[in-house]
Amino acid sequence: MAKPFVFKARLNVADLYHHANHQEVFTTALQKAETLEHFVLKLLGYCALSYEQSAHLNSMSEKQKPDVWLEDEQGYITVALYACPIELDEIIRLAKQFQKLVLLIKEDHEWFETVKERLSYADNVSIFALESDFVDSLSSALSRSLHWDIVIEQNQISVSDKHEYYETHALKLL
16 A cells, blocks of 8 residues: 555444443544554554543554553553554563553464463553454455444444444453
8 A cells, every 4th residue: 555545533432331422533544554453453442442531543653652542641651552462572561661551452362372471470461352253344344434333341342334233252361
């Protein structure tokens, strides 16, 4: 892809876990080096944290920033969300840098098995996995629309794009 693919996003989020309903409307782009899978996970991560007024989406793929983050009044990042599996050394480095580190990944049991032993002592790292079919289906549906109705519950996420309905279990791995 030579240029970023631009989307006008309208996300209606019903976060039943945090008792929040809101709409997020913004322009974002799939960057040329970004996969559809990463883009979808990043948007879902944003929805999961958007109940907070201070949620930010890294729409320009700035390397020094997480994919999604929350910051305090002084501008310090308190929660950093990365929408992909990360190497163990990088996870340990990031866990020291942020108060809370969250990884939102597509199911990857092999990757998790390689990192879980060393991360069991890290109390500020959380890892959530979404079913592969769910992420793949949303990635395929991006060509139609980025107008989503999202419902977030304790262990489940559902997305409707006015054409299809997708749902998955959000499995907390760590």
